Amino acid sequence: MDINYKQFIFAREYRGLSQSELAKNIKGLSQSNLSKFEKGLGSLSDEVILKIVDYLKFPKGFYRKRVYNIVENAHYRTKSITKKQRSDIEYSDKLIGYIIDEMSESVEFPEMRLRQINIEDGFSPTKIAQYTRKYMGLTDEPVKDICGLLEDYGIIIVEVDNEVDLFDGVSFTTDNGYYVMVINRNFSNDHKRFTIAHELGHIIIHLSPNFLISDFRDKEKEAHEFASEFLMPSDYIYNSLRYLKLASLGELKRYWLTSMSSIVKRASDLKAINRDRAKYFFIELSRRGYRKKEPIDVYIDKPSLFNQAYLLHKNELNYSDEELAESFCLPIDVIDRFMKLNTPKVKMRVISKQA
Known part of the structure; x- marks a missing residue:
């Protein structure tokens, strides 16, 4: 079969299975043979591969894809996060990026219009945040509709359900070059707003393909400084x-x-x-207990680009969830997990009504 063995690793780890756990559930498959296969050093029979495909519930077409979506700057809240928990978060982010790339074949996402600045040129995160506020037309007032503002400038924000003790947020570019933030929806609104500003700092300072950032920089500290100035100039x-x-x-x-x-x-x-x-x-x-839970629930608007793109596929392109899963070469549970969310109205248009 014409397959990319790296996609088998992707599907297996997304399902939270070790090599030995998968091998135990597939007749005719040993952990050693699976290990060689996933290193590109061995092969498996078509019969065994079909059994794996059936067990992992990812369609055959998924294994012919090449999904990378290098996810950087993930902000985990605890050093004790397990390998399985980290793997679920990272592969979930990669799948979200992949879904965005697939949807972009039919709907038009806004172009990323923010200027990225090379911090290696001597600019401080504070100066970069001040410039960004000016560039976006912000004056002396708070950043109110932060999600709508960033999405208007071409940053796609996606909320996911994660335990609050594990994950704040992450920013990355998809394989097709879209800028994405994934944030944990289970925090207070003020916490989510700071996370969004923090990830914006990463996008502006650390994610440009046009300049190299030293590995010795404290990227989290820089993003934090950017966020503080961006939200509280x-x-x-x-x-x-x-x-x-x-x-x-x-x-x-x-x-x-x-x-x-x-x-x-x-x-x-x-x-x-x-x-x-x-x-x-x-x-x-x-x-007063405010370090764990503060009084006063501040305002935050809802992100909408990702969910609106989903509704355009459903309502204008007339895809069912099952047809979306088939078209994107994904299992239906992935569609259910990431795409069935509340969707505010946003201006987007269909590029093509071709499947």
Whole structure:
């Protein structure tokens, strides 16, 4: 059979199976033969391959694909994440990227219009965030419709269901060059907003194909600095932080749409308060239980490009979910998992009504 053995690794690991676990469930397959096959050093009979295909539930056409979608800058929340949990998140991200590339054959996603800046030229993340705000026409106000704003500039945001202790978000480019953020939908809105701004920092600073970023840079710290300036610009927030009081954190949170903790951290970073004052705030927030769950649910808009593209396939191109699965060479459970979400209205158009 004409297959790409790397896609077998993809399907097996997405299903959360080790080589030995898969081999135990396939008659005529040994772990050693599977290992050689997945290294490109051996072959398997067509009969055994068909059994594997049937067991993993990925269509035959999937194994003739070449899905890479190199996923970088994933922000995991714990060092104790298991290999199986990490594998599920990473392969889920790759599948989302693959689905976007497949949908782009029929629907038109907005062009990525943000300017990426080479930090190796000596620009600080703060300066890059200030430039980005100016480029996007943001003035002295908070970034309100952050999802709609970024999607208008060609960044596709996708929400997924993950345990909050495992994963915040990730940004990457698909094999066809689309810029994607995948974020964990199970956080508070202020947390999601900061994650989105953080991933925007990665896209602007670290994901351009046109310049090389040193491996010695602290990319997470740089993205964090970018996000803080992007959401809470120093020129406009500083004066309200100079005489910061505990009672004013709620009002500042409502205005800037960021967490109380991030506001205290911002005040400390900008030297609007000293370390002792910041320590006092964090102790008080912890004592009240606000470090785990803060009061006040701030506004965030919903991302829509990914889901609208799905609805265009359903409603205008007249695909059923089963036909989408067949067309994209994916199992129906993958379509169910990633594409059946609430979809706000967004301006997109169909390129072709050809299947």
